[in-house]
Amino acid sequence: MRKKSKxxxxxxxxxxxxxxxxxxxxxxxxxxCELVELFAAEVPPMLARIEAAIKNGSASELEKAxxxxxxxxxxxxxxxxxxxxxxxxxxxxxGSIAGAEALxxxxxxxxxxxxxxxxxxxxxxxxxxxx
Amino acid sequence: xxxxxxxxxxxxxxxxxxxEDNAVDARFIxxxxxxxxxxxxxxxxxxxxxxxxxLRRDAPDVILLDLNLEDSAGYETFxxxxxxxxxAAILVLSGSDDEELAIKTxxxxxxxxxxxxxxxxxxxxxxxxxxxxxxxxxEALRQSEAxxxxxxxxxxxxxxxxxxxGICLEANAAxxxxxxxxxxxxxxxxxxxxxxxxxxxxxxxxxxxxxGRGRFWADLKDGSLRLVDYCFTxxxxxxxxxxxxxxxxxxxxxxxxxxxxxxxxxxGRLAGGVAHDFNNILGIISGHAELLESNATGVVERGRAxxxxxxxxKAASLTRQLLAxxxxxxxxxxxxxxxxxxxxxxxxxxxxxxxxxxxxxxxNRNVGQVRADQSQMEQVIMNLTANAHEAxxxxxxxxxxxxSHQSSxxxxxxxxxxxxxxxxxxxxxxxxxxxxSRVFEPFFTTKLNGSGLGLSTVYGIVKQSGGYITVQSTPxxxxxxxxxxxxxxGNEITPAPAEYRKHSQVPGHETIxxxxxxxxxxxxxxxxxxxxxxxxxxxGDGKEAVEICDRHTGPISLLISDIVMPKMSGRGVVEHxxxxxxxxSVLMISGYANDAVWSHGIALDPSCFLQKPFTFxxxxxxxxxxxxxxSY
Numbered sequence: 001m002r003k004k005s006k007x008x009x010x011x012x013x014x015x016x017x018x019x020x021x022x023x024x025x026x027x028x029x030x031x032x033c034e035l036v037e038l039f040a041a042e043v044p045p046m047l048a049r050i051e052a053a054i055k056n057g058s059a060s061e062l063e064k065a066x067x068x069x070x071x072x073x074x075x076x077x078x079x080x081x082x083x084x085x086x087x088x089x090x091x092x093x094x095g096s097i098a099g100a101e102a103l104x105x106x107x108x109x110x111x112x113x114x115x116x117x118x119x120x121x122x123x124x125x126x127x128x129x130x131x
Numbered sequence: 132x133x134x135x136x137x138x139x140x141x142x143x144x145x146x147x148x149x150x151e152d153n154a155v156d157a158r159f160i161x162x163x164x165x166x167x168x169x170x171x172x173x174x175x176x177x178x179x180x181x182x183x184x185x186l187r188r189d190a191p192d193v194i195l196l197d198l199n200l201e202d203s204a205g206y207e208t209f210x211x212x213x214x215x216x217x218x219a220a221i222l223v224l225s226g227s228d229d230e231e232l233a234i235k236t237x238x239x240x241x242x243x244x245x246x247x248x249x250x251x252x253x254x255x256x257x258x259x260x261x262x263x264x265x266x267x268x269x270e271a272l273r274q275s276e277a278x279x280x281x282x283x284x285x286x287x288x289x290x291x292x293x294x295x296x297g298i299c300l301e302a303n304a305a306x307x308x309x310x311x312x313x314x315x316x317x318x319x320x321x322x323x324x325x326x327x328x329x330x331x332x333x334x335x336x337x338x339x340x341x342x343g344r345g346r347f348w349a350d351l352k353d354g355s356l357r358l359v360d361y362c363f364t365x366x367x368x369x370x371x372x373x374x375x376x377x378x379x380x381x382x383x384x385x386x387x388x389x390x391x392x393x394x395x396x397x398x399g400r401l402a403g404g405v406a407h408d409f410n411n412i413l414g415i416i417s418g419h420a421e422l423l424e425s426n427a428t429g430v431v432e433r434g435r436a437x438x439x440x441x442x443x444x445k446a447a448s449l450t451r452q453l454l455a456x457x458x459x460x461x462x463x464x465x466x467x468x469x470x471x472x473x474x475x476x477x478x479x480x481x482x483x484x485x486x487x488x489x490x491x492x493x494x495n496r497n498v499g500q501v502r503a504d505q506s507q508m509e510q511v512i513m514n515l516t517a518n519a520h521e522a523x524x525x526x527x528x529x530x531x532x533x534x535s536h537q538s539s540x541x542x543x544x545x546x547x548x549x550x551x552x553x554x555x556x557x558x559x560x561x562x563x564x565x566x567x568s569r570v571f572e573p574f575f576t577t578k579l580n581g582s583g584l585g586l587s588t589v590y591g592i593v594k595q596s597g598g599y600i601t602v603q604s605t606p607x608x609x610x611x612x613x614x615x616x617x618x619x620x621g622n623e624i625t626p627a628p629a630e631y632r633k634h635s636q637v638p639g640h641e642t643i644x645x646x647x648x649x650x651x652x653x654x655x656x657x658x659x660x661x662x663x664x665x666x667x668x669x670x671g672d673g674k675e676a677v678e679i680c681d682r683h684t685g686p687i688s689l690l691i692s693d694i695v696m697p698k699m700s701g702r703g704v705v706e707h708x709x710x711x712x713x714x715x716s717v718l719m720i721s722g723y724a725n726d727a728v729w730s731h732g733i734a735l736d737p738s739c740f741l742q743k744p745f746t747f748x749x750x751x752x753x754x755x756x757x758x759x760x761x762s763y
Contacts, residue, residue, distance in 0.1 A: 024163070024251045031162050039155050067199050071226030072155040074248030082248070 016117055017077040024077070029122060036118045039072060043111060046072070047104070050088065054100045062100060063092025073111070076118065081110035145171040145263065148191040150212070151224070152177040152200050156247060160195060160224065163252035169260065179203040179211060186215045193220045193242075193259050193266075198232075209236050220266035222258060242266060289359075289376035292367070297321045297334050300371065309359065309378050311351040322374065325349045338372070341365040346379070358383050384543060387568075395571060399591065402573055406450040407722035411649050413450065414744035417443040418655035421747045425662065440746075447744050449584075464502050466619050469551050470494035470533050472508050480516050480531075487526030494533040498551045499618030503596045511592050514585040515555040515612050521578060522559030522610060530556040536615060545599055550615040557611075562604040570602060589614075639665040639751075641688035641758055646676040646704055647720070648696045656691075659747040665754075673699025677707045687715050688758055694721045716757050720745070 025031045046069045053061035070085035084107040091100050147164065151157040157175055164173055174191070176182050179202050182194075194216055198208045212221060220242045225232070233244035242262035245255070283290055289306030291299055299320050307314040310325055323330050326347045337343045342364050349357045362375040417440060424436035473494050484490055512531070519529050536552040538545035562570065562577075569575045571590035574583035593600045593614050604610035643665050647653040650671060657667045668683060670676035673696050680687065690708050694701040701719060708715050722743045741753050 024159075024248075026252055028162070035155065035158060035162070038158055042153070042155050064199065064204070067226055068153055071153050071197075071247045074226055074246075075156055075159045077248055 016080065016114065018117070018121060020077040021121075024075075032118075033122045035075070036115075036122055039076065039118070040115065042072065043069070043115075047108060047111070050100075050104055050107075053092070054097055054104060057097050059092045059095040059097060061092070062097065063089050066092055069107070073114065076114060078110070078114045081107065081114050084110055143170070145169065145193065145259070146189065146191040147171050147173040147193050147195060147259070148182060148185060148189075148219070149173055149175045149195045150177075150179065150182045150200065150208075151175065151195070151197045153197070156197065156224075160255070163250075163255045166252065166256050169256050171259075177201070179208055182212065183215050186219075191216070191219050192263050193222060195222050195224050195259075197224050197226075198236075199226070206232065206235060209239070209241060213240050218266075218270070220259075220262035222262050289378075291317075291322070291374045291376065293322060293372045293374060295338070295370055295372075297323055297331075306376055309357065309376055310349060311353060311355075325351070337363045338365055356380075381543065388544070391568060395590065398572060409450050410447070410722040410743040411652065413443050413446050415649065415651040415655065417447075417744050418652055418659065418747060422655055422658055422662075425659075443744065450744075464504055466500045467503050467505055467508060468496070468500055469503075469508065469553060469616070470496045470498060472505060473512060473531065473533060473553075476509060476512055479513070480529075483513075483516060484520055484529060488520065488523055489526075489528045491528060491530045492532075493530070495535070498533055498535045499549060501551050501596070501598075501616040502619045503598075503616060504592075507592045507596070511589050511614060512553070512555070514589045515553075515614075518585055518612075519555055519557035519559065519610070522557045522561075524559075527558035527609070528556075530554070532556075535618075538615075544601055545615055549618040550598075551618055553614040553616070555612045556609060558609040561606040561608050561610055562602075563606055567602055567604055571600070639663050639754065639758070642666040642668065642683075642685060643689045643691060643754070644668045644670065644676060644679060644683075644687050644708075644715075646670040646673065646690070646692040646696070646701070648672055648693060656747065656750065659750075660754075663751055672696050673701065673704045676704045680704075680708055680711060687712055689716045689718060689754060691718045691720060691754075694719055718753060718757055 021032070025035070046065060049065040050062060050069070053059075053065055066085050066088035070082050070089060073081040073085060084103055088100060088103045088107065091097070091103065149157060149160060151160065157177075161173055161175065164171060174185060174189070176185055177200070179200050182196075185191075194212060196209065196212055198205055200208060203211065209221065209223060221240065223233070223236050223241050223244045224247060225244065226247045228246045228249075236244055242265050243258050245258060250258070283303050286303055286305055289309040290303045291306045292301040294300055299317050299322065302314055302317040304314060307317050310317060312320075323334060326333075326349060330347055333345065333347070344360075344362050346358060346360050349359045351357060357378050358380045360377040360379045364373045367373045420436050420439035420443065424433055424440065427433035427436055473492065477492060480490065480492075516529065516531070523529070532552070532554040534552055534554075536545075536550045538547050538550060540547050566577060571586050572583070573587035575587075576583035589612075590600055593616070596616060598614060598616040600615070601613045602610060603613075639660070643660060645653060645656060645660070645667055647656070648671055653669055653671065657669050660667045668679050668687065670679050673692075675698075676690075676692065677699065680690075687708075690704065692701040692704050701721075705717055705719075708717070716739070718739050718741060720741045720743060739757060741750060745753075
């Protein structure tokens with residue numbers, strides 16, 4: 001099942017590059033659906049891990065968890081979300097927890113937007129992507 | 132761990148190990164790996180431990196590695212994987228666009244560093260294919276380098292890499308051994324530092340010619356000189372030049388020894404051959420002179436005959452020396468104590484040397500016995516002593532030593548074994564290399580009145596006795612001649628045969644068949660033997676001898692036969708006589724030594740041989756010795 005990337009050009013922004021994503025999945029909608037679903041399942045525990053790291057003051061755990069979610073959002077060509085995740089990762093690497101909570105809030109927001117956008121791309125029901 | 136096989140239509144199935152703990156990333160990547168053109172089997176693990184465990188069972192072609200895993204992070208992940216999977220190409224897949232880390236991993240052996248989210252399926256597959264090809268090329272290069280390195284390290288020849296100016300960049304162990312320097316000390320030195328003067332020009336010519344072969348004398352730090360064969364190739368790498376070095380000093384010495392040996396052998400054959408023919412002529416002159424002497428009626432005639440006999444004896448002495456050099460002299464071998472022989476000559480040596488020469492004799496009486504002819508050994512000692520004396524006209528020290536010498540397998544001259552060594556040293560003028568190389572040649576002399584036969588006689592006797600002779604000499608410092616004779620072991624010592632009673636001028640009455648193709652000698656001998664009372668049947672060749680033997684009805688007590696004759700050899704005559712007249716005794720005569728008898732296949736007691744030239748008195752005594760022995 002393939003869908004032309006042209007259909008989603010309107011979704012392109014600085015934060016997200018749907019054309020690049022379509023290219024990377026080679027226009028395979030089924031694969032994209034699978035990946036979006038998988039992302040929806042994986043994101044909550046990843047965010048929870050970052051939250052726990054901040055709460056426990058564990059900088060190294062913050063670095064690891066942020067790095068992990070950064071890789072995932074990069075796969076979806078979500079540069080804006082990846083930039084926030086990188087900032088959190090840097091905080092962790094530098095041992096700085098201060099400001100991490102605000103960044104986590106920002107990351108959640110970016111991921112919400114990303115997930116909505118992805119749902120739009122695959123045309124699936126909202127229920128499938130709820131956290 | 133999960134394994135997927137994708138696009139398996141192709142024959143070559145690439146085995147991929149994906150190490151990734153992020154489920155989304157892992158799914159993304161496995162999806163990107165789908166390609167009908169590149170069939171592969173992908174095994175996915177989420178931790179480094181599981182990956183290492185997998186590598187113990189399987190050898191993937193390529194590893195897609197996320198550096199940040201639950202049980203390992205960053206460069207450490209790469210390092211441990213690379214250590215465990217040296218045969219696999221590793222592609223790092225990272226969420227960090229970290230240039231420093233990327234360069235570090237690639238420098239340390241990763242085939243590529245890809246940032247997640249920046250590649251699609253085509254790029255990933257192409258990276259995998261390239262990575263595998265690069266890895267295979269690297270492996271082939273590594274093996275090739277390992278082979279070259281093994282050759283370099285283990286070569287028996289010296290291998291040196293030089294820069295343009297001849298400075299050594301690298302050298303193998305053989306080169307260090309050859310140039311007698313620790314390997315490390317060789318690096319940074321110039322080749323020309325080891326070579327004879329003028330090699331700088333050779334080096335410049337080699338650089339221009341790009342390649343070349345040659346030889347140079349290497350001057351080593353211990354002062355020794357080694358002859359080195361080299362093969363030069365310029366620019367094996369830009370600005371780096373290869374030289375293969377081989378020490379051929381021993382080979383050169385061996386070749387020179389072989390050449391000398393062949394030269395002496397040829398001269399010996401020539402001298403022996405001339406002496407043989409000359410002996411036959413001397414025999415004729417001597418025989419007729421003896422007849423003249425015995426038939427002479429006046430004092431003047433008898434005196435002239437005696438002068439002829441005396442002159443032939445001197446000439447025979449000369450031919451004996453030539454025969455000795457040619458190793459064709461008659462030997463009376465017995466087991467000797469060389470120290471005792473030297474002891475017997477000590478007073479004569481004292482007389483010969485005079486007051487201006489100090490004599491030092493060290494004769495160890497416990498050295499092994501040797502098998503040799505005593506008179507020949509005396510001649511060896513006296514000739515070497517005389518030679519030493521002549522080398523010290525203004526005085527000096529003569530040292531004669533007899534001791535034991537054990538030769539090892541790596542001795543360039545002597546076969547391994549136990550020898551008794553006779554050394555004669557002087558402190559005289561010494562010899563140049565050129566003189567040393569010719570010193571044993573007959574008629575070669577550096578003295579005004581020398582015959583050139585003294586040392587050549589020594590050489591011939593030593594060789595005929597199964598021994599070896601060497602000379603060491605330094606100009607203005609003196610010379611040492613070493614004679615090595617093999618020690619005879621206990622079970623090789625056999626008692627010398629008892630000598631027969633000497634007879635001379637004993638009248639005979641028996642019938643003798645005399646065979647010799649030298650008519651003049653044969654006629655003279657016939658006349659002499661008949662004058663002694665023998666009945667002589669004379670034959671000019673072997674065939675005639677056989678006919679006489681068959682035709683003659685009476686007994687023939689003795690066959691006297693030459694060995695080398697036309698029509699039928701002495702061997703044929705002896706065989707016929709032994710078959711038809713078993714009671715007939717045999718006496719062989721020849722211009723060669725008795726070993727020539729054995730070489731012609733005639734089984735004969737050595738006492739039944741007489742070497743030409745002989746006096747008729749000696750012949751007469753020999754005949755009576757044989758006939759009287761037979762009659763006992």
